[in-house]
Amino acid sequence: MEEVDKENLPKILIIDSDDEHLESLKKILSKLKVSIYEINSGDKAFSLLLRHEFILILLDVKMLGMDAQEIAQLILDNKKNNHIPVICMTTNNKDESQINQGYNLSAIDCLSKPINKDILLSKVEIFLHCFNKEKKGEKEKIQEELVNQLEEKNRELQKSQLAALNMMEDANEARAALVKLQAKELEQFAYTATHDLKTPINNIESYLTFLKKDTTINSEKSLIAIEWIDKSVDHCKKLIQNLVTVVKIKEESSFDISSIDVGSILKTVLGLLQSEIKQSKARINVDFKRCPKIRYSVPHLESLLLNLLSNAIKYRSSNRALEINISTVNEDGYSLLSVQDNGIGINVNRDREKVFGLFKRAHKDTDGTGMGIYIVNETLKKFGGKIELKSEVDKGATFMVYFKH
Structure with missing residues (x-):
């Protein structure tokens, strides 16, 4: 933690070959909010100047080893450091040669030893004040630039949001137009299905009735063909009826809703399925x-x-007796009807779209139009309801139907 604080404070470098004087200067400057680096040899200065940015350098004119002239030249030659102010320290304030030497080193001021504590502090505080003022100016400039950048980004974002809203409006208009077009096309198709297709299918069905009554037809292949045609006609009639139902659902804006006794409706349905159940x-x-x-x-x-x-x-398992559980409960604003079986099941992750899609079937090895569950789902949506499916292959399926209260 101390090291982090030291790194964040303004830094002052003291270069003096006299260790006792170094310690004295450090003690004086410790009263200020600065980070102090002291070295007793010019050889060490190069490394520190490369690694740190200093706001002030205190340099002893009478250095040992690498002399003051070399150190000053080192500072001036480096673009990173040549702006750093240097205060030279001389051993005698009356020795003009030492003072001139200090100024020749590009020093901005000279102090003579022994250093007067108050003078040193006042001079260093001036540099510290200038540094803080400069930093504050830089900070304000950066903040101003950030504010400008943020405002620019906000303007760009507003433009993007406006463009996105316009695109959404266009998309909604296009979607509404497409829905109208699809509804009209579906209506036209249903009309064709109920009129243009019904007539030839009725003709086929009538001719099929004569074939069934013809006792002269004994060939096994012919009888199989008649049976196949009969099933195909029945499939087409169911398909047409389902198409008409889909169109009606799309067109109807309201339904005759009432509170229904589920048991009585189930009794009617079981009667219709009596043969299949048996x-x-x-x-x-x-x-x-x-x-x-x-x-x-x-x-x-x-x-x-x-x-x-x-x-x-239809999708029961051949490995076990079919069992169907039908139940109802109230759940979170809905009446929930569950129909659970122990049949062959469905791979929900793979075939969910097929289960609820139009003209799609999860199992193709059985008869069907691929419209039953689609019609159920579309009708429920009109009522604000929904249908969900849980299933595992070879374990069964559970359809959960939610009716809005």
Whole structure:
């Protein structure tokens, strides 16, 4: 800590071959807030002058070894030190040759030994005052430059922020225009899907009915083809219906929301899935005691449960009996509906986008349009709700649906 303080104080260098005089000068100057470096040989001066910046040098004219002339020349030759004021010390104030020698060394003043304490302190204080004043001026200049730089940076930042805000406004306008355009295109596509596509599909379905009734068709390949066409037609009809649903969700600004008894809606859905549940031998556990009612739209809640339960059945594991747990609780301003299964599970980190995306499926080895969960998610967003997924491969999946109170 002392070394750090010494380094931060103004530095004075005393060069005198008389050790006793060195100690005396050091004692006098110790009353000032300065850092004192004393050496008794000119040979040591070079090293110190390279490593430190001094505000004043006290130099004995009658030095031993490297004489005062050499030391003075060393100071003058170095650009780093040639501005440092030098006070020469002579042994006799009446010896004009020594005084002249001091001034010849480019000294700004001369003091004779024995050094008068008060005179020395007053002279050194003058240099210290000038130094502090100069440093203060430099500090104020630096501060002024920093303030100017900061103001300039602030102006640049304000310009950047303004440009960013303009870009955001432009982006928002572009996004709004794009949404309108997409909605219109989607609406046009839905119209095409419900009118232009329905007609040929209905024609195929009618012709398929005749083929099914034709008892002369006995070929195994023909029967397989008829079955495949039947499934494809059914898939197309579901796809068209889902597209229409997506458009309706995008266009609808409000829904008929009411407090719904979850148990009664689930009963309806289980009735619709009766055949699938029986075939899969699924065991379904229900717990609605903690939150028996949910504020939502009746048809949308039916669609949601139908999608989640049919997915649980569709993606069951062949290694264990299917078990589905359905429960509700109140949590942080939401009614939380959980549908948990022990099926094949999903790699959430890899396939999350596929689960919630349009026309995307995490598992491609089963039938589906890739729109069910997308529709559920988009509808929930309209209500201020959300859906989350937790899953591990070969352990099952849990869909957590949050309905705003």
